[in-house]
Amino acid sequence: MSDHTKFDLRDFLPYLLNQAAEMSSLGFQQYYKSQYGMLRTEWRVLFHLGRYGEMTAKDICDRARLHKTKVSRAVSALEARRFLTREQLSHDRRHEQLKLTTSGLRAFDELYLAAQKYDAEIMADFSDQEGEALRKALLKIAEL
Amino acid sequence: MSDHTKFDLRDFLPYLLNQAAEMSSLGFQQYYKSQYGMLRTEWRVLFHLGRYGEMTAKDICDRARLHKTKVSRAVSALEARRFLTREQLSHDRRHEQLKLTTSGLRAFDELYLAAQKYDAEIMADFSDQEGEALRKALLKIAEL
DNA sequence: ACCAGTCAGTTGCAGGTGAAACTAACGCGA
DNA sequence: TCGCGTTAGTTTCACCTGCAACTGACTGGT
Numbered sequence: 001m002s003d004h005t006k007f008d009l010r011d012f013l014p015y016l017l018n019q020a021a022e023m024s025s026l027g028f029q030q031y032y033k034s035q036y037g038m039l040r041t042e043w044r045v046l047f048h049l050g051r052y053g054e055m056t057a058k059d060i061c062d063r064a065r066l067h068k069t070k071v072s073r074a075v076s077a078l079e080a081r082r083f084l085t086r087e088q089l090s091h092d093r094r095h096e097q098l099k100l101t102t103s104g105l106r107a108f109d110e111l112y113l114a115a116q117k118y119d120a121e122i123m124a125d126f127s128d129q130e131g132e133a134l135r136k137a138l139l140k141i142a143e144l
Numbered sequence: 145m146s147d148h149t150k151f152d153l154r155d156f157l158p159y160l161l162n163q164a165a166e167m168s169s170l171g172f173q174q175y176y177k178s179q180y181g182m183l184r185t186e187w188r189v190l191f192h193l194g195r196y197g198e199m200t201a202k203d204i205c206d207r208a209r210l211h212k213t214k215v216s217r218a219v220s221a222l223e224a225r226r227f228l229t230r231e232q233l234s235h236d237r238r239h240e241q242l243k244l245t246t247s248g249l250r251a252f253d254e255l256y257l258a259a260q261k262y263d264a265e266i267m268a269d270f271s272d273q274e275g276e277a278l279r280k281a282l283l284k285i286a287e288l
Numbered sequence: 289a290c291c292a293g294t295c296a297g298t299t300g301c302a303g304g305t306g307a308a309a310c311t312a313a314c315g316c317g318a
Numbered sequence: 319t320c321g322c323g324t325t326a327g328t329t330t331c332a333c334c335t336g337c338a339a340c341t342g343a344c345t346g347g348t
Binding site: 289290291292293294295296297298299300301302303304305306307308309310311312313314315316317318 | 319320321322323324325326327328329330331332333334335336337338339340341342343344345346347348
Binding site: 007008009010011012013014015016017018019020021022023024025027028044047048051063064065112115116118119122123125126130133134135137138139140141142143144 | 151152153154155156157158159160161162163164165166167168169171172188191192195208209256259260262263266267269270274277278279281282283284285286287288
């Protein structure tokens with residue numbers, strides 16, 4: 001039998017990452033959920049369109065590493081809330097250019113600021129070097 | 145309108161944490177999923193019972209930060225697979241002492257070793273100091 | 289002894305999610 | 319132009335999840 005006295009659950013990186021991710025996600029969730037009734041995927045789609053401009057659903061899938069079914073449903077939800085509009089491209093009607101409406105942009109602006117603030121709050125617990133090292137390490141693990 | 149040129153999605157810690165958590169979890173998932181057909185919650189329950197000995201479902205909820213419904217279903221699944229047995233405590237029949245069977249222990253031993261190895265593999269990308277700093281930072285964010 | 293409150297654990301329900309099947313549209317070779 | 323393969327996006331299905339309601343068991347005040 002293996003030695004059960006050394007390796008603890010708190011030493012297992014996937015567990016640590018999940019707990020930390022859950023904590024930080026739940027913390028920020030209140031902004032987009034309570035204010036706008038959004039889900040996380042919808043917030044991510046909104047972020048992409050607001051931050052990087054018009055694009056297709058496929059672009060969002062690739063850039064945000066989201067499954068196309070999630071994006072499809074998030075786009076429908078955001079469309080129903082009048083946060084974005086779709087426009088089929090004439091040269092290839094399979095693609096739909098997604099564009100935020102005025103209220104979509106307004107929501108994005110508020111959430112974008114909140115995200116920056118929230119990020120800064122978490123980082124406030126760390127020195128600049130620690131924070132930078134943390135980001136780098138996470139980027140490496142996420143293979144982004 | 146806010147300045148959209150600075151803060152990127154890759155700078156947003158909850159996003160980074162989620163991506164890193166997803167990556168590392170998917171990587172380890174193959175062990176308990178393909179070998180034993182387990183879900184993540186079942187693996188965590190198995191881990192607790194194997195690593196810390198007999199305990200009740202409530203204990204697992206508290207120690208693993210899992211919702212009681214998840215634990216309840218995971219226990220049922222592990223019981224169906226003959227990986228654990230329940231025993232009602234005579235002094236309080238609401239509590240059930242959970243105990244791994246021989247095959248449950250065997251599965252735990254293998255997965256426990258695999259987890260240590262997997263953790264070491266991830267950590268191989270970092271120096272000792274970096275790894276230690278990463279764990280500490282994650283523990284702080286997770287408020288464990 | 290009673291009953292209201294609480295606790296461990298389960299179940300029903302209403303979603304969210306991924307995999308796979310599907311639709312519509314495009315493109316390229318014959 | 320036909321047809322096969324591919325692509326963007328949707329839908330279906332089966333499953334996991336959280337919440338709330340529930341069951342059965344204990345507890346403490348009256």
